[in-house]
Amino acid sequence: MNNRLRINTLNKYIVSLLAICLFFTELWAQSPTFIPSLLPTPPRITLEVPKLELPKRFLPAIPDVLPPRIPQPVVRPVLTPSPKDKNLVYLENAQTLSFDQTFNPDVQVLRGDVQFRQGNTFMYCDSAYFYQQENSLDAFGNVKMVQGDTLFLYGDMLYYDGNTQMARMKYNVRMVNKKVVLTTDSLLFDRGKNVGYYTTGGKIVDETNTLTSLIGQYYPSQHYAIFQTYVKLVNPNFVLRSDTLRYDTQTGIANIVGPSTMIYKEKTIIHSKSGWYNTHNDQSQLLDRSVVKNEDGKTLTGDTIFYDKRAGIGQAFHHIVMTDTTQNMRLFGNYGYVNDTKKFGYVTDSAKLVQYEPSDTLFLHADTLYTFKDSIYNQAKAYHHVRFFRRDFQGQCDSLFYSARDSVMYLYGNPIVWSDEQQLTGNEMEAHFKNKELNFVKVLKDAFAAQKFDSIRYNQLSGKELFAYFKERKLYKLFVSGNAESIYFPLNKDSTLIGMNTTQSGFVTMFIKNKKIDKILLTPASNGILYPPDKTPADQMTLKNFIWEANLRPRDENDIFTFRTPAKASNTERHKVTMGSSGK
Template sequence: MRYKSLIFLMFLLLLPALAWCQSQVQVISADSLNGMQVESAMVKKLIGKVVLRQGTTILSCDQAILNSSTNNVEAYGRVKIVQADTVTITGDSALYNGDLRQAYMIGRVKLDDHTIVLNTNKLDYDMNTKMAVYHTGAKILDKKTTLTSKEGFYNTVTKNFLFKEKVRVSDKEGGALKADSLRYNTATKEAFFICPTEIINKKDTVYTKSGFYNTQTKVSNFTGRSTAKMEDYTLTADTLFYDSPTKIGVAKGNVEFLSQKDKVVLTGKNGRYNGKTGITRVYGHALMRNIMEKDTLYLTADTLVSFDNKQDSVRKLYAYKHVQIYKSDLSARCDSLGYDMRDSVIHFYQKPIIWTNDSQSTADSISLYMVNQKLKEMRLRGHSFVISADSASHYNQIKGRKVWVFFNDDSKLRRVNVEGNGESIYYVMDDKKVTTGLNRVECSRMNLFFEENKVKRITFITKPEARFVPPKEWNDDLQVLDGYRWRISEKVTYKKLMETVNAPEISIPIVKNP
């Protein structure tokens, strides 16, 4: 028992010496060693194949001056510091503080931690915190990426890098990144954005302020207002996920999708883009603006889907639920819609209604054709009904199974062709614009010709049943066809359409049963 106590006491006495050995810089080898006394301090000058050690840190160089009192080393020529076989730093010269365990490297400095290689002219490295710092510019290399900046702070354990001033990242595949500050992890290859940043990848460019980007997988997740510019499109949102290899983008919050080729802008609360399929979906107060030469077509719906097939140049837009359209010479409502942007044809489905100047058209489905951005033709199918108001506030009416409507350059009625179960009421005026009566006609097939929204001529393909009625014999039933309904109060205006787009979303509270 007494023997064990003696051993323990000797161990306690040796602890300070062991700690001193770990903290003191020791000479391992040198070709020559000269000792001198400088102001009560012992200074050793070592020349040729100098090797020093402090704990797990090895320092080698061509020449060194070791001050044993201050525990400092001045190293010159092919300086190399290896810390625990994990970090290697080389340079032309160095100052090493053994008490603080800090190295100050100068001249052609290179740091290698088996993850990246850092090249600079000056580098400070702390053996305790494993932190490398430079302020004179550096280049960082890994297998696929090159990073440069004026200032940098690198933790060789966590692999976290903070770059400052003129940060540039490039890879072997042509990708690039530009920023004033950037956080980067050399192990995960993820860049974290803390200021305005530009990311370039082949034909795609992304602008952002916050979020992260994986330089290896090319996947981005931006949490601040960001913009992705692709070859033909631009996608902007409050938060944006973008996978460059698959060309899939998911956007949330104030989404804006711009097609430069078609001059089409889609906006909404949320959106999704697939560059390979050419499909873009925008929903939540969705709005399309088709910017034309002298006009703009506005279209809003619960959901808008754009389709662009580059192989056959097919460009289409689909709208679903609560569809509204406004243009200076027409407006419309329906529940679903298809817009062929290449051929300028719009197909309306599910209770469509279209207003053009002083006319109103309804049917089971309607196809609208435009030429040079002007309304030229409209095809109504199933329960077709056309109403036009003339200058005397009379309502000319045409109905049939199929109705083809043609417009002049002012988007006014020019001709109406009726096929199947045709009926019409049109008012007759003399040269003094005095109404002399109305014609009520039933004919399965007929063509009506208009001028200033007044019927000027009518041709019957089959035998008609016609009746002329003077004003004194008119009554309410005589002046309207079955199914007549003038819905001018529902007409879409620019103001009404924008109020729908900007309306707050309605949330229905969930009431639990008691």
């Protein structure tokens, strides 16, 4: 009895188990075959139009290799009707379609030659998730997006939201727009605004240039891109590094909007924070105190610079500085022009030249300052209203020329030179330098040297030609030849005045010590008169062409900009009256 009961109970369990198996077998036969491990099931994301810095969102990873499919009956997808709404994403083609009834029944799983369409944009891939109700899709393997007939986007994985028209392409990304190619690891593409964003490094290549940066935006239809952080533009002729750069892919113009440095074949270096550079013709406009440096040691700085590298021509405006490190020289002004090919340049509008030397510094102003170079030597010219200051040497003239060949400064047009208490005048002058120090000054035609003795008396020396010699930056000797005349006031040992001595001679040599006349040498055949202090004739106290222009003398480096016209060299009534009033 007990055995029968046990057998009946066992039979019931077996029947129940068979019934359950039959039920699940029927249920399985009614559902499409789907293996969840074949494709990842990514979470849905809502892509937003980013600003320059893109928001970080979780994106599922695409598997490197999809496992082989288990043989199953082919299920042909039902294609959507002919598209009428340009805002909807339509499935154009797929070899198989399946559903995940258990986990996400709204997702269409597509395989094999998958194609989508939205408006005039087509998307291709090996497999995809299609969220038809959400008007979006996730594509995997050999992904391609084609927009019109000019824009192509390639990658390994795509997440696309048809409502916002935002696409995230991942891995081995390539955007091709005619002859412009953008490559990156991850690209966010806004179809509505037709702009692509990358934040993990990217590169754009066109026919001429290669541009790379950490962050970038590319506008295919507007033909320009914006690069930020570690920007590098490589051209066959130069390399440009910048913090921020805007580049026009049609014109080849790079707009500099951040600190940038351009090195042109290791010969020219440009520093700029603002401006533009045309990579097609090597012309540029640089702003905000930009600097152009050449290999020969010359530098051009200005608020605004127009520079043509091919022609070797640069123009600078406002607060400009032209520097020549080989000559320790700087030119300042408000307009400057340089021609690298001809080794020529000039500065005008408040022009100033500063020559730096270990012992002293020369400051010189003129209406226009020129610098140029022959085959070997540097030269400089100054035109009109020239004034200069150095502690041991000051002067003014109408024009000036300096040549490094012979280290001579030529002064023309009523030149006047001062050193210590001596004033030199004449029709022309030559200032000769040796080892960067003033060696001697040669005065030609109507040469004249004057020194103030007291408030009414002046030591004077004149002739056809005069030489003023310097030692250790001090005037120590004057030599005059050709109709030499002199007036000087000798002193006793107790510094009392002996009188006024006048001489006429073939030449006169006057030695200076402690800024005073120490002794005088004359030719043997000389004439002279010594007048006692109380019998000095007032009309004989000055030589012909005497003029005292102490008020014209530059007092410091800032006093070189105001030019004062000298009076005519003659025995003026001003001197006659002043000197005549002494009479003793």
